[in-house]
Amino acid sequence: MTSDPAPPPFTDQLLPGSTIGILGGGQLGRMLAVAASGLGMKTHIFCPDPQSPAFDVSSHQTIASYDDDDALKKFAHSVDLVTYEFENVPAEAARLIKNITLLAPGVNALETSQDRLLEKRFLESLDIAISPFAPVRSAAQLQQALEKIGTPSVLKTTRFGYDGKGQQIIRSPEQAHKAYQEFSRRELVLEAFVDFECEISVVIARNGHGQIEPYEPSLNVHKNHILHTSTVPAGIKASVSELATITATRIITALQYQGVLAVEFFVTKNKTGDGSTSPSLLVNEIAPRVHNSGHWTQNACPADQFEQHIRAICNWPLGRSERMADVVMQNLVGGEVNLIPQGLLPGDHPHIYGKAKSRPGRKMGHVNSVSPLSGKT
Numbered sequence: 001m002t003s004d005p006a007p008p009p010f011t012d013q014l015l016p017g018s019t020i021g022i023l024g025g026g027q028l029g030r031m032l033a034v035a036a037s038g039l040g041m042k043t044h045i046f047c048p049d050p051q052s053p054a055f056d057v058s059s060h061q062t063i064a065s066y067d068d069d070d071a072l073k074k075f076a077h078s079v080d081l082v083t084y085e086f087e088n089v090p091a092e093a094a095r096l097i098k099n100i101t102l103l104a105p106g107v108n109a110l111e112t113s114q115d116r117l118l119e120k121r122f123l124e125s126l127d128i129a130i131s132p133f134a135p136v137r138s139a140a141q142l143q144q145a146l147e148k149i150g151t152p153s154v155l156k157t158t159r160f161g162y163d164g165k166g167q168q169i170i171r172s173p174e175q176a177h178k179a180y181q182e183f184s185r186r187e188l189v190l191e192a193f194v195d196f197e198c199e200i201s202v203v204i205a206r207n208g209h210g211q212i213e214p215y216e217p218s219l220n221v222h223k224n225h226i227l228h229t230s231t232v233p234a235g236i237k238a239s240v241s242e243l244a245t246i247t248a249t250r251i252i253t254a255l256q257y258q259g260v261l262a263v264e265f266f267v268t269k270n271k272t273g274d275g276s277t278s279p280s281l282l283v284n285e286i287a288p289r290v291h292n293s294g295h296w297t298q299n300a301c302p303a304d305q306f307e308q309h310i311r312a313i314c315n316w317p318l319g320r321s322e323r324m325a326d327v328v329m330q331n332l333v334g335g336e337v338n339l340i341p342q343g344l345l346p347g348d349h350p351h352i353y354g355k356a357k358s359r360p361g362r363k364m365g366h367v368n369s370v371s372p373l374s375g376k377t
């Protein structure tokens with residue numbers, strides 16, 4: 001048996017009664033805190049927003065900005081381990097914390113996934129298929145990128161993009177130059193537009209001892225750039241599902257990752273010699289955290305992604321990840337949350353985030369609708 005090429009970040013096991021610090025107090029932090037509490041852990045949420053939904057369910061709270069070093073130090077000293085619910089935690093904050101206490105996932109995974117260029121280069125280094133891309137740091141480089149990638153393409157900021165923010169579809173060079181100005185000449189990347197058949201993702205966990213548990217891929221449909229539904233079974237070929245799982249396993253292993261990670265894919269149609277088509281996969285992006293497209297696991301798997309993340313970062317044996325029901329996760333965005341509880345069917349499981357105010361486009365909750373296993377893939 002061969003051992004991992006690089007050592008895992010740490011192998012200490014956190015016991016019930018320990019305190020887990022969570023950077024970020026949104027719905028993911030809230031559901032992580034509930035899962036941690038179920039395993040006998042206390043949680044300390046660090047978030048600048050005084051109305052953070054995770055504050056309702058945590059033992060300790062710090063309201064401070066992510067660049068407040070004094071608050072970060074105090075927070076790090078008060079907990080046994082720190083994790084995060086979003087990838088835009090400043091790397092300096094993560095490093096400061098790591099010098100004081102345990103941090104999982106580690107700084108390397110955070111830095112790789114918060115910069116689209118670093119992420120793409122990392123994936124290329126593993127020979128994992130991605131859409132052709134070119135960096136754009138100047139008007140001259142934009143011109144070169146357009147010559148290399150062409151149109152249609154997608155111009156994206158390398159950092160801080162989410163739910164379709166920080167990106168624009170480019171159909172002509174003129175439009176590209178206009179978008180470049182609109183992005184205030186930030187560091188960008190031009191990506192070839194993928195005419196995908198569908199989008200899927202794999203949520204996968206790894207603990208510090210190298211144990212890995214992938215969940216089944218979900219089929220993800222977006223509405224107004226926001227995830228609308230995740231459906232499992234995804235209705236894709238078994239070979240595509242297997243390739244997605246293998247790819248996610250290679251990524252989580254190469255990162256020596258500790259915690260739950262999501263890998264988003266485009267399923268594309270490749271033309272073959274005889275004119276027929278065969279689907280193949282391109283990785284779109286990696287999220288170093290529990291993920292919206294993994295919420296279905298809450299009502300369809302023995303150990304859901306939130307429990308699994310806590311088990312992984314605490315170096316506990318991971319739970320089983322197989323699916324026990326067919327499931328559709330639907331996000332409740334803005335006023336849609338007010339439809340609950342009317343019309344709920346026995347198989348519908350609502351998860352409401354307790355956010356103080358609903359705004360158009362704001363994720364307020366989700367419903368997992370489960371039905372008996374169909375045996376489909």
Ligand code: AMP
Pocket residue numbers: 131154161162163164191192193194195196199222264284285
């Ligand atoms: P991202 O922030 O990179 O996950 O992109 C958000 C969404 O935009 C994706 O889920 C796709 O629906 C779409 N998208 C992003 N990049 C591309 C691309 N290169 N080609 C086609 N659609 C894209």
